[in-house]
Amino acid sequence: MDNLRDELLAVFDAEYRDHLRAIRAIVAAGCPGAQGLAEIFRRVHSLKGAARAVELPVVEGVAHALENRLSSLLSARALPDAADLAAITDTLDEIDLLMTATPPDAPAAPDEAATQVENPAYVQVPVARLDALAAAVHDLMAVADRHERLWAQVMDLLGDARAVMHAPERMRADPVAEFARMTRRLMGVGRERELMAGQIDRALLRLGEEVHAVTLVPAESVFGSLAAMARRIAREHGGPEAGVEVHMTGMDVQTERRVMQALRDPVIHLVRNAIVHGHETRAERLAAGKSEDLNITIAVTMTGVRLQVAVSDDGRGPDLRAIAARAAGQGLVHAEAPLDARQLLARVFEPGFSTRGKADSLAGRGVGLSVVAEAARALHGSVRMEQRQPAGTTVILTVPVSQRQRTVLLVENAGQSLGLPGRVIRHLLRVRRDEIRMLGGMPFAVVPHPPVGAGAASEQREEERVPLVPLRAFVGDENAPLPVRDGAVSVVVMEVDGVRCGFAVERMLDVRTLLVSDATAVGLDSELVPGIAWPREDQPVFVLSPDRLFARWRERGNGGGAHFSDVDSAAPVVPVRHAPLVMVVDDSITTRTLQKTILQSHGYDVCLAVDGEEALAMLQQSSRHVDVVVTDVEMPRMDGLALLAAMQGDAHLAHIPVVLMTSRNDGEDIRRGMEGGARAYLTKQRFDQGELIDTIRGLL
Structure with a gap:
């Protein structure tokens, strides 16, 4: 029964907020007419019944009293006057405070009522959003079904291969035809796999977008109850007659629930600060030409890819002299240093800063604004205070709209780290200068395909060429050359809407899964760079939008001619030599991709x-001869030590150096690996790509 009541309370939590939101909207629109009054009555009546169902008699009683008052107005066909509207507002405030207060059987914490948020166990989601989410899941299930069929084809092909091994006479009849038939089937499986890879990417992307959309909440669901809280704080600070009018705008703005809720406490601090520091007596306000009650505005806006929450008041405004004196007293500024208002107002967010001479339960301990600044920093955002004209204060919180994990390829570009989304990357290439094709004055790279047997020459896939453009031409210098390092160009082949392009980068650094925030990158194009990640506090990674990157490429006519950063265009052609081939063996696709990227960026060919x-x-x-094997130890079917033993027992493979790279760093494991024939033993806990490259170079 307790579980059932908990579920009902969670549902009621969402329902009562919806009723209060709708009633406040009607009241805010002005004196409601008969239709608006009837809608308020209907919602109050529903609220009373719902409170009775979940056994909240206090809430039920408050709603019942308002219902009686509204019923009398409806019976008399009268419109509500100022007293009626005040009664409606006071009732909504009282219900809000009752619902956000600490439960009777729970220990009370200081000001806990001010920090409660809606029950996270249930959320309201539009039916259309659920339909879209279901469609995305259906797409992913279709991909899974397609994968099963593809696997069945692979198993059939494997069965035929085994049959040939056990019945070699089938090959004697017409071995070329038999081999060509099996090759065609294998190539068909390969083509299906390529198509399926794109379908998987699109299905996962769509599912991720729909799941992300479900997490969005309107600002009203988090900030809607703060008006009641502000009126209560005003009464506590200024007495029963103290009044405050709270105005809210942009309450329909939506963003991630986690981001919006993380801003609730900072906004509460700002509202409390506005009341305490902006308080004036009614006589003072009227003498200054203001309304009797303090006006506070909470405004939520979306600016590009950043969420902005501004808390403004028309109170006495910041006392710059007091701020300067306090800052000098705390050693934050030099006593005689000339500081403008902007510099002084930045000091109020320092820990322990307060201009109140005496601390009480509401303010004076120098905690509130430092908490606001810390919350902004935790969300990779910022906060600033401004003087309002003609009077008052505005504090503006600006944070990224959302943060989510993405797998990106990190590349170097003119000293910056850029991130290229992994979902659109099709190939990573090292193209020698003399292998670049010039067609119509434009450079192209040839994308290699897996080799096929000689008996299937007629089935050889047509050569694929992709245009080459320097990535730096779109992020920095329009006239940037193709960057050449050690006689070759590092190329990231990306595909958007079926079109492929090779972007030449200065260096490939790493493959990482990063928490990416939507943000306007300072000094860069906000459309081209919509995301930013911080793998280290002092090293931001600017994540590029592949759609905008391709759009810019098309706008420039697919690039211009070609020139190279450090290679003479008249340099003699040298014979093509294959780079050393390194085999990476690991059951983790992330580890395989990481090591492949590192090795290719240093000029090695890689097989997996x-x-x-x-x-x-x-x-x-x-x-083709494999020069070095880099293998994990713990893997299904055959682990790294068993692979090492098998290679040592094969005269054709025993000479190939093996590097064990594993998370097992016990001394006994290292001894077993080295005694088994491994040439090096590296641990993943302290993985250093430089150590890996140095080890391989030493073995070669």
Whole structure:
């Protein structure tokens, strides 16, 4: 029964907020007519019944008293006067305070009523949003079904291969035809896999977007109850006659629930600060030409990809002299240093700063504004205070709209770290200067395809060429050359809407999963750079929008001619030499991708295997010599130590150096690996890409 009541209370929490939100909107629109009054009555009646259902007699009684008053107005066909509207507002405030107060059986914490938020167990989601989410899940299930069919084809092909092994006479009849038939089937599986990879990316992207949309909440759901709280704080500070009018704008703005709720406490601090520091007696306000009651405005706006919450008041405004004296007393500024208003107002967010001479339960301890600044920093945002004209104060919180994890390829660009979303990357290439094709004055790179057997020459895929453009031409210098390092260009081939382009980068750094915030990057194009991540506090990563990057590329006519950063265009053509081939064996796709990126960025060719069994088969069947094997230890089917033993037992493979890279750093594990024939043992806990590259160079 307790669980059932908890669920009902959670549902009631959302329902009562919806009723209060609608009633406040009617009252805010002006004196309601008969239709508006009837709607208020209907909602109060529903609220009373819902409170009775969840056994909240106090809330039920408050709603019942208002219902009786509204019923009398409806019976007399009278419109509500100022007293009636005040009674409606006071009742809504009282219900808000009752619902946000600490439960009777729970220990009370200081001002806990001011920090309660709506029950997180239930959220209201529009039916259309649920339909879209269901459609996204359906798309992903379709991909899974397609994957099962593809796997069945692979197993059929494997069965045929085994049948040939056990019945070699099938190959003697017409081996070329048999091999060509199996090759065609294998290439068909490969084409299906490529198509499915794009479908998976699109399905996951759509699902992620729909799930993200479900997490959005309107500002009103978090800040709507603050008006009642402000009136209560005003009475506590200025006595029963103290009044405050709270105005709210932008309450329909939506952003992530986590971000919006993280701003609730800072906004409460700002409202309390406005009441305490902006308080004036009624006589003082009237003498200054103001209304009798203090006016506070909470305004929520969306500016580009940033959320802005401004708390303004028309009180006495900041006392710059008192702020300067306090700042000098705390050693924050030099006593005789000339400071403007902006510099002084920035000091109020320092810990322990307060201009009140005496602390009480509401203010004076120098905590409130430092809490606001800390909350802004935690969300990678900012806060500032401004003087209002002709009187009053405004404090503006600005934070990124959302933060979410994305897998990005980190590249270097003119000393900056840029992030390229992994979902659109199709190939990572190292193209030698002499291998770049010039067609119509434009540079192109050839995308390599997996080799096929000689018996299937007719099935050879047509050569794929992608245009080459320097990434720096779109982020920095329009006339940037193609960057050449060690005689080759590092190229990231990306695909958007079926179109591929190779963006030449100065260096590939890493593959990381980062928490990316929507933010306007200072000094960069906010459309091209909508996201920013902070893998380290002092090193931001600017995440590019692939859609905008491709749009800019098209706008420039797919680039211009080609010139190179450090290579003479008349340099003699040298014979093509293959880079050393490194095999990476690991059951983690993230680890494989990371190591592949690092190795390719340093000029190595890379082949991948998911476990020891696949690696051993590739080593025994590959037409190209593998120079170094870098393998994990713990893997399904065949682990790294078993792979090492199998290679040591094969005369054709025993000479290939093996590097063990694993999270197992026990001395016994290291001894077993080295005695088993490994040439190096690296641990993932202290992984250093420089150490990996140095180790491989030493082995070669």
